[in-house]
Amino acid sequence: MDTISTETVTIRTANATDSQAIAALDGKITGLAKPDYWRDLIERYRQRAQKRHFLVAESGGMVLGFIMGEVRAWEFGSPPCGWVFAISVEPDRRVSGVGTMLFEALCDRFRENGVATVRTMLARDDTLIMSFFRSQGMMAGPYIELEAALD
Amino acid sequence: MKLQTASRLALLAVLELAGDPKRQRSAGEIADAYGISLNHLAKVLRDLSRAGLVEAVRGVGGGYRFCGNPKRTTLLDVIQLFETISAHAGEQTNTDEASAMEATLGLILKEIDDTVRATLQSITIDTAVKLSERSRAARDKPPNG
Numbered sequence: 001m002d003t004i005s006t007e008t009v010t011i012r013t014a015n016a017t018d019s020q021a022i023a024a025l026d027g028k029i030t031g032l033a034k035p036d037y038w039r040d041l042i043e044r045y046r047q048r049a050q051k052r053h054f055l056v057a058e059s060g061g062m063v064l065g066f067i068m069g070e071v072r073a074w075e076f077g078s079p080p081c082g083w084v085f086a087i088s089v090e091p092d093r094r095v096s097g098v099g100t101m102l103f104e105a106l107c108d109r110f111r112e113n114g115v116a117t118v119r120t121m122l123a124r125d126d127t128l129i130m131s132f133f134r135s136q137g138m139m140a141g142p143y144i145e146l147e148a149a150l151d
Numbered sequence: 152m153k154l155q156t157a158s159r160l161a162l163l164a165v166l167e168l169a170g171d172p173k174r175q176r177s178a179g180e181i182a183d184a185y186g187i188s189l190n191h192l193a194k195v196l197r198d199l200s201r202a203g204l205v206e207a208v209r210g211v212g213g214g215y216r217f218c219g220n221p222k223r224t225t226l227l228d229v230i231q232l233f234e235t236i237s238a239h240a241g242e243q244t245n246t247d248e249a250s251a252m253e254a255t256l257g258l259i260l261k262e263i264d265d266t267v268r269a270t271l272q273s274i275t276i277d278t279a280v281k282l283s284e285r286s287r288a289a290r291d292k293p294p295n296g
Contacts, residue, residue: 095222124265130273131225137285140270 082110
């Protein structure tokens, strides 16, 4: 079953017709237009849908937000866990539970996939999204992201 | 990391009061609950009151209650009323080699400070209270249920 309903917001699996709305929402927030990226991503996730999940929150026919993630195993030495790769909610619909609904729906799918941990990675100065994930009970995990410039 | 005593008392007081915003608690009740100095806590509560995070309730059964916005106030907001969380400033050095070493050490310490700031400014009072409630529920859960 891929739909959960509350009074006004429905969480469902994204389909090809959502790509424009998703690209528009992402463009509004990031300032970058990536319509091909989102169309291809939705299609890739639909092809291997068992452990990949691309969900949208919809109300009155309008996409309010989306979340995507998948189960990854043994990278960086980590046993299988669910990764949240992206989440976005319309700015004027934030702090109304939409993000929480999306996150909980994705976590439910991860539990169905048999994993017991959800992870994500984000910019250290992205306080807004970090606050959101922390409000969902997430804390810093045992891994550190390191990087270096390739001169 | 170690917080200054005033910062720690302030966080405990704010989280205790925000955990039940309709209820007022006296400074004595909070001090007893956490085994902390009443005098020191009273001073901290006055500072928190000036900052608009708690308010004193007068009269019989009076005390303090949380009056800030728990979803907008972060742990860093509270701490910064009492101390500064900032990057290692470094000291003036005399040679290029010493300067390079100081700059390297500064980068390392800045990494730690940046992580500390990001953590503290991303945890709201509301989130911290919920984390505490989850922790209490997990601790109180019967072993097999």
